[in-house]
Amino acid sequence: MFGGESRSVKLVSPDPIKVMVSKNGNDKLLARVVYNGPVKAPITAGQQIGVVRVWRGANVAMETPVYAADAVGTGSTMRRALDGAQELVIGMFRAGVEKL
Secondary structure, eight states: OBTBSSSOOOEEOSSOOOOOOOTTOOOOEEEEEEOOSSOBSOBOTTOEEEEEEEEETTEEEEEEEEEESSOBOBOOHHHHHHHHHHHHHHHHHHHHHHHO
16 A cells, blocks of 8 residues: 555455356466556545456456455655655666566
């Protein structure tokens, strides 16, 4: 959580996440939370953060939105400064990797 009182937020889905699989159980599933980050504070409870995508092999089997379970307020000036510095370093690293 960029600039927040907390470094993370719990995510919830409005419905259970269900995927049908074959009876023999050979399906390979991969689930990921997909979001645009960094997620910036403040966050309100119920605010959409991203989606959960579940892949079966190379195909997306299902996708559903996920929401913040709790509110996260803006952090102290020091917390925001540290998060800003960290994001600057990460951004420079990403730019360097993209040039390779």
